[in-house]
Amino acid sequence: MFCDEALDAVEAIAGGELKPEGRIAAHLETCPNCAAALASARRLEQMLQARPVQQAPPQFTARTMATLRRRRWRSEQFLDVGFNVALGIVALVVGAGIWMFVHRSGLVSVSNDAVNVVGANVVSLAHRIAPSVPLYAGATALVVTALGLWWWAEKDAAL
């Protein structure tokens, strides 16, 4: 019965957290089984303390940061797609709403008249500006080139 008590204390004694005193110390001196258990526990303690400490691989931090960036990028992509889908759905709902409103409230005839008026005005406007089209096209090309150059310079600066 006393062996059980001594064996329970063996790990703590081997670990240096308990000093064998009194009955336990006497028992450990006289009981070969418990003494062998203590010797074995001390050997195990030494082996555990001598276990090598492994260091992280040299590129560990870089790899972890790369994984982190990849995951963040993926989640941002996911958010972007989600946002675009939501925007599309909203546009669809708004369009359907407008369509239903126009058809149900008798606005179709009014809107047909409006289309005719706008169409006639657009045709007359086109007749008036036709001679100046090359001039407008040149100016637009100039502005687009300037904007392109500005964007290219800004992009390089951001890097």
Place this chain on the structure above:
Amino acid sequence: MDPAHERELVERCRRGDEGAFQELVDRYKDLVFALIARTVQDRSRAEDLAQDVFLRIHRGLPYFRGEARLSTWIYRIVANVCVQDHARPAVAVAFDPAISGPSVPDRQFGDLELRDRLEKAIARLPANYRLLVAAHYLRGIQYEELAEALQLPLGTVKTQLYRAKQQLRRLLETELR
């Protein structure tokens, strides 16, 4: 790391400072890796798990309230990752008969054999025991910190560690002899 610097580092990480998180990884990577490598025998698996720990840290930092020390919180994450990994289908630890024969006079080889047996015995322990053995014998991790990280009373941590060592002795003396 002193508490003020630790708080500042956490705060910078929370603000999305990538450099701060890199500093955190650099500071704790060896400890995290050493802990995991002592519970998982496969080195590349240990690296994957260590990386998983840091990704969880990154996700969890906004919710870290600073009530415990940062290192304690990190141990807790390591413990969770190790226990979850242990729940996966286990890879059988084979006992190599080539190195189980009669003792070899060469002391270095004898040490290697002994170390190999010890690692195999540790691999057979339950996950929580393995982690305790790994952490306790890694320099710098105290019983108190372990108890806080594992959310266990101090006495329970000690008792579990004694039981783990008893089980290890039994394995080394019988099955892995």
